[in-house]
Amino acid sequence: xxxxxxxxxxxxxxxGLGNYDNALFSLGMSVEVALKAVMYSLGVDVPKTHSIGDLxxxxxxxxxxxxxxxxxxxxxxxxxxELLALxxxxxxxxxxRATLExxxxxxxxxxxxxxVVVKLCEDATG
Numbered sequence: 001x002x003x004x005x006x007x008x009x010x011x012x013x014x015x016g017l018g019n020y021d022n023a024l025f026s027l028g029m030s031v032e033v034a035l036k037a038v039m040y041s042l043g044v045d046v047p048k049t050h051s052i053g054d055l056x057x058x059x060x061x062x063x064x065x066x067x068x069x070x071x072x073x074x075x076x077x078x079x080x081x082e083l084l085a086l087x088x089x090x091x092x093x094x095x096x097r098a099t100l101e102x103x104x105x106x107x108x109x110x111x112x113x114x115x116v117v118v119k120l121c122e123d124a125t126g
Contacts, residue, residue: 001034001037001118001121001122001125003037004030004031004033004034004037004040004118004122005025005030005032005118006116007027007029007030007033008026008027008030008114008118008123010026011021011023011024011026011027011028011030011111011114012111013024015107015111016062018100018104019088020100020103020106020107021089021091021093021098021100021103022102023090023103023107024083024086024089024090024103024106024110025087025090025091026089026110026113027083027107027110028080028084028087028114029082030084030114030118031079031080031117031118032052032080032083032084032125034061034121034122035052035056035076035117035121036052036069036115037082037125038056038059038065038068038069038121038122038124038125039052039055039056039059041124041125041126042060042065044059045113046074052080052109053061053077053080053081056073056077057073058076061102065072065087065124066120066124068123069120069121069123069124072116075113076117076120078119079110079113079114079116080117080121082110083110084100086103086106088090089102089103089106090103090106
C-alpha cells in the first residue's frame with residue numbers, strides 16, 4: 001500500500017505541474033498497485049499482468065474483506081479498467097496523439113475515484 005500511496009502522490013504532483021500524461025499514468029498505477037496489495041493480503045498469487053479484475057472478484061468473493069470493499073467492488077474494477085484503458089494514451093501520448101488537454105479532462109474525471117479506491121484498499125489490507 002505504501003507504493004500505491006506514492007504513485008497517488010506522484011499523480012497529484014504531476015497534475016500540479018500540468019503534466020497530465022504523467023499524472024494519469026501514475027493514477028492508474030496507484031489503483032493497480034493498491035488492488036494487487038489487496039490480493040496479496042488475501043493470499044492470492046498475483047500474476048504479472050494488468051488484467052486482474054476477474055481474479056480480484058474471485059478472491060474477494062471467497063474472503064473476509066470489509067463489507068464496504070465488497071459493496072464497491074464493481075465501481076472499483078470499473079475505475080481500474082478505465083485507467084488501464086488510458087495507459088497507452090498517457091504513457092505514449094506522442095504515439096497516440098493524445099493531447100494534454102484531453103488527458104487533463106480524463107485525470108480530473110478519475111482522480112477522486114482513484115483516491116476512493118486506494119482508501120478502500122488501504123482499509124481492506126488493514
